[in-house]
Amino acid sequence: MxxxxxxxxxxxxxxxxxxxxxxxxxxxxxxxxxxDGEPFRYISGSIHYSRIPRAYWKDRLLKMxxxxxxxxxxxxxxxxxxxxxxxxxxxxxxxxEHFLQLAQDIxxxxxxxxxxxxxxxxxxxxxxxxxxxxxxIVLRSSDPDYVAAVDSWMGKLLPTVKPYLYQNGGxxxxxxxxxxxxxxxxxDYNYMRHxxxxxxxxLGEETVLFTTDGGALGFLKCGPIQGVYATVDFGPxxxxxxxxxxxRYAEPRGxxxxxxxxxxxxxxxxxxxxxxxxxKVVKTLNEMLAMGANVNLYMFTGGxxxxxxxxxxxxxxxxxxxxxxxxxxTEAGDLTEKYFSIREVIKMYRKLPDGIIPPSSPKFAxxxxxxxxxxxxxxxxxxxxxxxxxxxxxxxxxxxxxxAFGYMLYRTELPVDCSTPMPLSSPLNGVHDRAYVSVNGMAxxxxxxxxxxxxxxxxxxxxxxxxxxxxxxxxNYGKNIxxxxxxxxxxxxxxxxxKRWTMYSLSIDQAINQGVFWETNTKSADPxxxxxLSLPAFYGGSFIIPSGxxxxxxxxxxxxxxxxxxxxxxxGFNLGRYWPSRGPQVTLFVPATILSTVASNNVTVLExxxxxxxxxxxxxxxxxxxxxxxxxxxxxRQRWPMFxxxxxxx
Numbered sequence: 001m002x003x004x005x006x007x008x009x010x011x012x013x014x015x016x017x018x019x020x021x022x023x024x025x026x027x028x029x030x031x032x033x034x035x036d037g038e039p040f041r042y043i044s045g046s047i048h049y050s051r052i053p054r055a056y057w058k059d060r061l062l063k064m065x066x067x068x069x070x071x072x073x074x075x076x077x078x079x080x081x082x083x084x085x086x087x088x089x090x091x092x093x094x095x096x097e098h099f100l101q102l103a104q105d106i107x108x109x110x111x112x113x114x115x116x117x118x119x120x121x122x123x124x125x126x127x128x129x130x131x132x133x134x135x136x137i138v139l140r141s142s143d144p145d146y147v148a149a150v151d152s153w154m155g156k157l158l159p160t161v162k163p164y165l166y167q168n169g170g171x172x173x174x175x176x177x178x179x180x181x182x183x184x185x186x187x188d189y190n191y192m193r194h195x196x197x198x199x200x201x202x203l204g205e206e207t208v209l210f211t212t213d214g215g216a217l218g219f220l221k222c223g224p225i226q227g228v229y230a231t232v233d234f235g236p237x238x239x240x241x242x243x244x245x246x247x248r249y250a251e252p253r254g255x256x257x258x259x260x261x262x263x264x265x266x267x268x269x270x271x272x273x274x275x276x277x278x279x280k281v282v283k284t285l286n287e288m289l290a291m292g293a294n295v296n297l298y299m300f301t302g303g304x305x306x307x308x309x310x311x312x313x314x315x316x317x318x319x320x321x322x323x324x325x326x327x328x329x330t331e332a333g334d335l336t337e338k339y340f341s342i343r344e345v346i347k348m349y350r351k352l353p354d355g356i357i358p359p360s361s362p363k364f365a366x367x368x369x370x371x372x373x374x375x376x377x378x379x380x381x382x383x384x385x386x387x388x389x390x391x392x393x394x395x396x397x398x399x400x401x402x403x404a405f406g407y408m409l410y411r412t413e414l415p416v417d418c419s420t421p422m423p424l425s426s427p428l429n430g431v432h433d434r435a436y437v438s439v440n441g442m443a444x445x446x447x448x449x450x451x452x453x454x455x456x457x458x459x460x461x462x463x464x465x466x467x468x469x470x471x472x473x474x475x476n477y478g479k480n481i482x483x484x485x486x487x488x489x490x491x492x493x494x495x496x497x498x499k500r501w502t503m504y505s506l507s508i509d510q511a512i513n514q515g516v517f518w519e520t521n522t523k524s525a526d527p528x529x530x531x532x533l534s535l536p537a538f539y540g541g542s543f544i545i546p547s548g549x550x551x552x553x554x555x556x557x558x559x560x561x562x563x564x565x566x567x568x569x570x571x572g573f574n575l576g577r578y579w580p581s582r583g584p585q586v587t588l589f590v591p592a593t594i595l596s597t598v599a600s601n602n603v604t605v606l607e608x609x610x611x612x613x614x615x616x617x618x619x620x621x622x623x624x625x626x627x628x629x630x631x632x633x634x635x636x637r638q639r640w641p642m643f644x645x646x647x648x649x650x
Contacts, residue, residue: 024166024173024208026229028253033208033294035166035173041255041292042173043346044071044111045300048120049099050080051323052303052333054092055593057099059358060301060333061106066357067328067339068346071109071173073259073296074099075118078153079128080309083404085149088156100164104171107353110164111259111296113176113212114157116150116195117481121266121311121319124474125179125481129404132482139482140178141186147194158202167206174208175199176259180233182213182223185479192225212259215243224250233260233298236280240287256293261285263297263338264326268317273584273629275326278338282345289349297342301329304589307509307574308405311476312483316433316449318472320585321576324628331589331626332555334360361592364554366622369603371541373613374517377409377506377606378441378466380538383516385409385504395487395501397432398471402505407606408486409504410467414439414459415496421456422494424465429453430489433472436536436608439463443533446609457493465498467491468536470608472577512604513572536566536608541620542600553595557587559621560605562612568620569604570594581609586627 025034033040045064052060064072076096082088090096103110117140118126131137134145164170177196192211199209213223215232224230230250234243244256263281265274288295302325305311310319324331328339335357343352377384390401395410416422424437426447435447437455440463445455447467457465467487474483491498511517517540545553558568564581567574573594580586595601603620605611612618 022167022169023206025206026208026254031253032255032292033173042071042109042111042294042296043069043289043350044073044109044294044296045069045328046073046260046296046298047301048075048299048303048323049096050075050077050094050122050309051305052301053591053593054095054098056333056591057102058106059361060329061103061108062358063329063333063335063339064300065106065108066353066355067300067343068350068352069108069300070350071111071296072103072300073111073113073298075120075122075126076112076114076157077118077120077122077126078116079124079126081157082128082153085128085130086152090160097160097164100161100171104164108171109166109173110171111174111176112161112172113179114154114161115179116153118179119477121323122305122476123309123311123405124483125311125476127481129399129474130402132399132484137482138186140181140184140191141188142191142194147191150195151198154198154202158199162203165203165207167204174210175203177209177211177225177228180213180219180223181211182219182221183477184222187222189222189225196225196228210257210259215246215258217246217249220246220250229254229257231257231259233258235262236276236284238284240284240291244291244293256288256291258288258293258295260298261288261295263299263328263342264302264324266325267320267322267584267628268313269320269579269582269585270317270632271584272632273326275629278341281338282341285342286345286348289345297328299323299325299327301333302327302331304331304576306576308471308473308576310473310577312433312473314475314478314480316475318433320579321588322585322628331628332361332363362551362554363624364552364556364622365624366543366545366556368619368621369541369543371539371603371605371611371613371618371620373611374538374540374604376535376537377407377468378438378535380511380516381409381504384506384508384511386507386510387505390503390505392501392503393499394490396503397488398485400486401503405471406508407471407506408469409506410469410487411502411504412465412498412500414457414461414463414465415493415498417461418458418493421458423454424457425454425492426487426489427453427492428489430487430491431469432483432485432488434470435487436468436470438466438535441535443535445533468608508567508606509569509572509574512569517604532610534610536606537611539605539607539611539613539618541603543603543622544600545595545597547597549597553592553597555592556590556595556622556624557626558590558603559587559623559627561619561621562617563605563607563620564609566605566607566609571596571602580630583630583632584628586630587623587625589626590622
């Protein structure tokens with residue numbers, strides 16, 4: 001038994017004696033929390049363990065502690081731990097117990113937000129995509145199928161975290177019920193009561209449960225429930241008194257709590273990088289602390305939505321890989337001016353811990369890596385589609401074919417001659433989310449959800465049509481979180497519905513991890529002349545980090561000059577999506593933990609639109625400096641309200 005597991009076992013055994021000396025509660029009479037009988041106020045920061053490699057958890061938590069925080073707040077993404085029904089993963093970067101124990105060892109209390117829905121700009125708000133196998137399911141409601149899945153998940157999760165409750169000797173002082181439910185259309189009180197009862201039955205009556213909603217009366221009509229403490233969230237520049245007066249509507253007495261005080265803001269592809277001034281952040285923070293309020297800074301460190309975990313806004317707008325959030329600690333955990341300014345404000349209200357603040361981690365520019373063409377997606381189809389083809393009259397969705405993330409290839413034929421261009425269309429906006437179309441092995445165009453619903457194609461009757469569909473992340477808030485992926489409605493050629501589809505689920509991550517491209521060493525034909533659009537294809541390269549040099553490997557950033565849109569893997573680890581042609585994110589964070597000094601480091605790129613290899617230098621570059629605010633070439637900035645995230649969820 002590991003030391004951590006042994007510790008939690010002993011905590012559970014000694015729970016009765018511990019609970020007599022450790023307590024955390026709401027003191028309604030004196031408008032405060034009480035910890036071990038004494039008045040208590042937390043100054044907390046949000047950190048998402050799912051967005052930070054395990055090896056860096058201690059570094060980020062120490063920096064938060066040294067900033068003067070006495071607590072951290074974290075979400076638990078259900079889909080991160082149960083990607084398939086009944087198959088749970090709490091190991092490695094998903095080791096929740098290790099994260100909780102680290103927080104306690106460092107001296108930080110924990111505010112836990114287990115959902116089941118979390119939002120968090122995370123795919124489907126943390127709900128697993130397999131819930132959509134019941135097509136008409138009403139998520140976040142009393143729908144029996146949804147509740148059954150929630151009960152099963154919570155039946156696994158809650159007993160796991162129970163030993164880490166404060167009264168059991170652990171760091172968890174409070175647990176959130178659902179998340180910002182007052183912004184959701186269902187307004188199902190029975191659902192919320194069921195969740196609260198479920199949590200109480202496992203965690204105990206003495207556990208402080210709470211809800212979080214926007215700091216305005218409209219958000220507090222459906223979110224709060226009796227017996228669960230209601231808190232609010234809002235950002236810098238808000239009318240603090242008005243927001244807390246809204247909390248007082250739901251909770252006439254008790255501590256003032258801002259559960260999400262926004263230190264920055266989220267990004268979406270095609271809009272400039274969000275930046276929130278340090279001056280505004282510290283001014284409102286000081287105002288709240290002067291009132292005696294409890295505050296959680298969201299985010300204190302944002303991290304990275306590696307792989308396919310990013311979410312999307314509605315109307316559909318996908319979020320980038322970086323979740324830097326303009327937070328006090330950067331995506332790479334580096335110290336910022338905002339960090340030190342916040343620390344100075346906190347110092348006015350509580351004694352800062354003694355010791356040295358861990359420094360920002362060193363970065364290394366490994367330089368350019370030459371890339372070579374490997375195979376197009378169509379050429380690699382047999383290696384990528386382990387489950388084989390599925391034939392259907394009409395296209396099926398990702399969910400129909402039991403695929404959660406990534407890419408799927410749809411194949412059919414032109415039913416008629418198109419000697420002159422004819423429109424290939426998605427009349428019901430059924431491309432979710434982006435489709436790369438080719439006819440007889442020649443790139444024809446791109447269909448994009450809400451933006452490009454028709455392209456012109458040419459070809460003879462019987463010509464092969466390939467449609468590679470990319471799932472760019474599910475909507476993570478609001479009534480549209482049941483976000484099906486793939487071709488969710490028919491495509492038409494002029495007025496003819498295309499039929500007789502052959503579909504291939506692509507297990508790209510699995511294929512790359514198995515070394516498919518590197519073992520076969522196959523490559524496509526000689527590069528074609530420069531073109532505005534080429535077939536989706538894989539490219540590969542490698543670089544060596546010498547062993548024996550102190551402090552290597554170090555963190556770095558990958559820059560893809562001239563590349564347009566795609567996905568990057570290093571040593572089989574899925575870094576995430578790149579889209580510098582749309583912006584604002586240009587570089588991707590590469591943690592040193594995935595790099596090697598004892599073997600060659602393999603870089604695999606899936607370029608979906610056009611690689612620079614067709615005309616110029618075919619390289620990727622590793623740099624020591626991130627670029628998150630690159631030129632946006634797509635659409636004007638969407639000005640999201642800073643008062644609360646809830647405002648754009650209605």
